[in-house]
Amino acid sequence: KAGVTQTPRYLIKTRGQQVTLSCSPISGHRSVSWYQQTPGQGLQFLFEYFSETQRNKGNFPGRFSGRQFSNSRSEMNVSTLELGDSALYLCASSLTSGDSYNEQFFGPGTRLTVL
Amino acid sequence: DQQVKQNSPSLSVQEGRISILNCDYTNSMFDYFLWYKKYPAEGPTFLISISSIKDKNEDGRFTVFLNKSAKHLSLHIVPSQPGDSAVYFCAARARDSNYQLIWGAGTKLIIKP
16 A cells, blocks of 8 residues: 655745645545644644545644645645745645544655745 | 643663653643654654553553653653664644644654664
8 A cells, every 4th residue: 555645855945936745645545634844843733634625724824725636635835935934844644534533644745945 | 832842852772771752741632642753754653642541551662651640641662772763753632623633842762772
């Protein structure tokens, strides 16, 4: 069974640009969550999508957005990039969402560098 | 306001000895706690979890202890092996935040030969 895949793995952008990251969950998984990881900050939750609907949202500005397609693949977009957006962006998939806990499986991440 | 805290950024342990990683939390609405392990250039992988109704869960060399009165949990690895060198994240599930996972900052564990 293929794991969670994220593309691209590395990305360099300049301030003011926008970027789109892609995540393909494990086959059959319907929930996709996105996290931002910066040194010393752990994983900061961005949002979760389940069956094409945003189910949960973290405390990030509106420049960060996402969507999920009918095949459960998800994209996140960051507009008007700032230097502080440089981070590792992780995607995690799970079977379901909510109070029936299902283990989250993570992709390798996309390393975004904003110059 | 960090609801989940891992106060030790790094920990160095001799191979064969016990590694103890600690995690403190503030939200009494957390109902599930998890430990994930992360190697460089890879995403975190699930290690072990514990429900808030239990105080101990064991899986092979890994044991997680939960002390609800102290709002503290710990991960014990016995015996520690070189492959255990990684960053360990503590995470907690929040009933009052739509079951969102709240993560600690991580502890880098280094196993010395």
